Amino acid sequence: MxxxxxxxxxxxxxxxxxxxxxxxxxxxSTGTATSTATPISSATTEPHPVxxxxxxAACLACRGKHLKCDGNNPCSRCTSSNTECLYVPxxxxxxxxxxxxxxxxxxxxxxxxxxxxxxxxxxxxxxxHGGVNVNVNLTASGLAGFNPAIVxxxxxxxxxxxxxxxTSVPLYRNPFVNAMDPNGLAxxxxxxxAPPVQAPPPTLEQRCFDAFYHFFHAGHxxxxxxxxxxxxxxxxxxxxxxxxxxxxxxxxxLYIDAGPARATYLDEAIRxxxxxxxxxDGFLIQALLLIIIGLDGQCNQPRARELxxxxxxxxxxxxxxxxxxxxxxxxxxxxxxxxxxxxxxDLYVCDGMIxxxxxxxKFLLFDIQADVGLPCEEQQYLTGRIPTQTLxxxxxxxxxxxxxxxxxxxFTYRIAAARNLGRMMRMPPVMxxxxxxxxxxxxxLTNWRIHLPDSKRDDLNKNCTLDEMMFQAHFITHACTxxxxxxxxxxxxxxxxAVNSCAPHRPVxxxxxxxxxxxxxxxxxxxxxxxxxxxxxxxxxxxxxTCVVTLSSIVHLSRWALYFVDDEDHLRQQIRLNxxxxxxxxxxxxxxxxxxxxxxxxxxxxxxxxxxxxISPAFWVGFTQEQMMSSINAxxxxxxxxxxxxxxxxxxxxxxMGRVSQE
DNA sequence: TAACTCGGACTTTCAAGAGT
DNA sequence: CTCTTGAAAGTCCGAGTTAT
Numbered sequence: 290m291x292x293x294x295x296x297x298x299x300x301x302x303x304x305x306x307x308x309x310x311x312x313x314x315x316x317x318s319t320g321t322a323t324s325t326a327t328p329i330s331s332a333t334t335e336p337h338p339v340x341x342x343x344x345x346a347a348c349l350a351c352r353g354k355h356l357k358c359d360g361n362n363p364c365s366r367c368t369s370s371n372t373e374c375l376y377v378p379x380x381x382x383x384x385x386x387x388x389x390x391x392x393x394x395x396x397x398x399x400x401x402x403x404x405x406x407x408x409x410x411x412x413x414x415x416x417x418h419g420g421v422n423v424n425v426n427l428t429a430s431g432l433a434g435f436n437p438a439i440v441x442x443x444x445x446x447x448x449x450x451x452x453x454x455x456t457s458v459p460l461y462r463n464p465f466v467n468a469m470d471p472n473g474l475a476x477x478x479x480x481x482x483a484p485p486v487q488a489p490p491p492t493l494e495q496r497c498f499d500a501f502y503h504f505f506h507a508g509h510x511x512x513x514x515x516x517x518x519x520x521x522x523x524x525x526x527x528x529x530x531x532x533x534x535x536x537x538x539x540x541x542x543l544y545i546d547a548g549p550a551r552a553t554y555l556d557e558a559i560r561x562x563x564x565x566x567x568x569x570d571g572f573l574i575q576a577l578l579l580i581i582i583g584l585d586g587q588c589n590q591p592r593a594r595e596l597x598x599x600x601x602x603x604x605x606x607x608x609x610x611x612x613x614x615x616x617x618x619x620x621x622x623x624x625x626x627x628x629x630x631x632x633x634x635d636l637y638v639c640d641g642m643i644x645x646x647x648x649x650x651k652f653l654l655f656d657i658q659a660d661v662g663l664p665c666e667e668q669q670y671l672t673g674r675i676p677t678q679t680l681x682x683x684x685x686x687x688x689x690x691x692x693x694x695x696x697x698x699x700f701t702y703r704i705a706a707a708r709n710l711g712r713m714m715r716m717p718p719v720m721x722x723x724x725x726x727x728x729x730x731x732x733x734l735t736n737w738r739i740h741l742p743d744s745k746r747d748d749l750n751k752n753c754t755l756d757e758m759m760f761q762a763h764f765i766t767h768a769c770t771x772x773x774x775x776x777x778x779x780x781x782x783x784x785x786x787a788v789n790s791c792a793p794h795r796p797v798x799x800x801x802x803x804x805x806x807x808x809x810x811x812x813x814x815x816x817x818x819x820x821x822x823x824x825x826x827x828x829x830x831x832x833x834x835t836c837v838v839t840l841s842s843i844v845h846l847s848r849w850a851l852y853f854v855d856d857e858d859h860l861r862q863q864i865r866l867n868x869x870x871x872x873x874x875x876x877x878x879x880x881x882x883x884x885x886x887x888x889x890x891x892x893x894x895x896x897x898x899x900x901x902x903x904i905s906p907a908f909w910v911g912f913t914q915e916q917m918m919s920s921i922n923a924x925x926x927x928x929x930x931x932x933x934x935x936x937x938x939x940x941x942x943x944x945x946m947g948r949v950s951q952e
Numbered sequence: 953t954a955a956c957t958c959g960g961a962c963t964t965t966c967a968a969g970a971g972t
Numbered sequence: 973c974t975c976t977t978g979a980a981a982g983t984c985c986g987a988g989t990t991a992t
Contacts, residue, residue: 381965381981
């Protein structure tokens with residue numbers, strides 16, 4: 290049985306059955322009879338036209354082959370070739386929302402799937418028209434605790450009096466998402482306009498779900514926006530959405546005081562992913578990717594790697610890396626199509642980041658041919674205003690050579706940064722500081738930076754709020770710079786070899802002179818420390834920031850360990866910043882907790898070493914009395930802060946919402 | 953020679969603007 | 973509000989190519 294079919298004559302996602310075909314002649318379709326009833330070809334070649342000249346919508350297989358489709362489901366060609374017969378709604382004529390005019394709710398919108406009364410089931414053009422199984426059996430999937438119906442009113446009061454096509458056609462192309470009633474979707478907020486109702490306290494599951502969107506989603510924005518996710522979940526859009534929900538619940542539980550439920554949520558999410566009969570689809574990839582990120586941040590890297598291997602395997606198996614995937618599986622819903630594109634690219638970026646920071650995996654997806662469309666801007670995704678024109682990586686690579694002045698999304702620059710990371714990882718081993726390979730990779734990094742449009746140069750978007758995608762893009766590039774130059778720099782990493790929470794220690798012999806590689810390394814490390822000062826809670830960043838801060842700390846500590854450090858006070862401040870950020874991150878991510886402990890311990894060791902050096906009068910040659918006292922005091926100050934931080938840190942539980950939200 | 957590919961003619965649909 | 977216009981999205985004919 291078609292899992293998306295609806296009962297009771299509800300609109301179908303698929304084409305009409307063959308028994309309906311007599312009535313489903315395309316000429317029946319409203320408003321098209323005149324032009325299709327007397328086509329030239331049939332008038333001249335068929336004296337008794339029994340078959341329609343053309344159907345309102347051809348299936349994807351026929352469309353792709355430029356062949357006539359009979360409009361049945363399955364069509365005769367798909368039947369004879371024994372292939373899947375898929376229909377997607379037409380987007381013809383649609384050119385995006387009207388400019389500068391408010392949406393008139395009384396006028397139907399073409400791409401919102403015109404709700405022709407009584408004809409939906411007959412017209413393949415309307416495929417996807419809300420035709421989903423409304424029976425969400427959460428209990429069957431072991432998720433009895435979460436019932437969207439409790440928190441999702443069927444319709445807001447306003448929508449009863451003024452029926453919006455969106456409430457009846459929720460899954461269709463909808464460029465006017467402002468018309469969507471967010472109050473009918475908010476998980477815990479009361480209905481607008483209604484008298485305040487004493488809402489029942491949210492359950493733990495609901496709080497985890499909210500925490501996921503509040504803290505995590507911006508860092509890895511591939512899951513559907515909250516409103517869309519809830520609506521589709523409620524309508525039973527796809528069984529595997531329940532697996533995504535389980536994974537989201539696990540991620541959300543990391544940010545709140547979920548107690549032993551956290552482990553249960555993780556087990557449940559993994560169990561659902563691997564239970565027999567689970568179909569491999571985009572939702573499964575999303576769920577796995579969430580779990581992978583969670584496990585990686587919780588120091589369970591071996592398990593994360595196992596799941597990552599499976600996830601990549603499945604993604605390629607279902608053609609997630611192909612351009613058509615979004616269209617074929619998007620059911621005509623541009624937000625869902627965008628979600629599929631984002632799922633591929635976030636998997637790509639995460640694969641790169643995991644390989645980059647842990648240096649165990651190889652960034653497998655870097656070598657996989659992919660022609661997936663590029664994601665749009667975050668605000669467009671969240672509001673459902675998906676641009677009609679999808680750009681591709683070749684467009685990005687052609688910029689600068691073509692006359693067109695295109696703007697690419699922040700997510701695109703993040704992908705490009707990850708791609709540079711992949712290119713760096715594929716470079717042959719560098720034997721000497723003047724190796725041209727290093728110059729080539731540095732050119733990539735510099736090109737990435739100098740070709741950023743003005744609006745993307747910092748991590749703030751137009752509203753002066755943090756642009757997390759650009760934030761990640763920048764830190765990926767800084768991390769690349771450190772990984773590229775540090776091995777050739779003057780900085781000896783021996784004193785910081787104990788800091789191995791993110792990646793195994795790589796010995797870097799101390800160079801004799803301060804060289805350009807040292808400068809690149811120090812600048813990148815300083816830039817990372819500067820990123821910590823963004824006016825947003827550090828826990829709202831992706832947990833991969835932990836490893837980048839750790840990388841920066843290794844550089845700072847290596848420098849601090851040098852016999853003589855220029856501008857030591859500034860360096861101490863940067864180390865303090867890094868340790869502070871790791872401490873904050875440790876409230877959510879266990880990996881940060883480990884890194885924090887290690888960085889602090891190494892800082893302490895270096896301090897002791899410096900104290901030992903200070904005993905020798907030779908150390909103070911060239912210092913004035915004042916400089917000497919200042920240096921000693923600063924060292925004492927920073928160490929007492931480390932000690933205090935350690936004492937406080939022991940009292941901090943791992944992940945208490947109250948603490949996180951205080952930041 | 954059958955099967956397949958795909959350029960391109962033609963159709964459908966829409967947003968936007970002009971006219972009433 | 974209707975009509976017109978321009979353009980995007982779509983169907984599928986049929987010429988050319990490839991496989992059997």
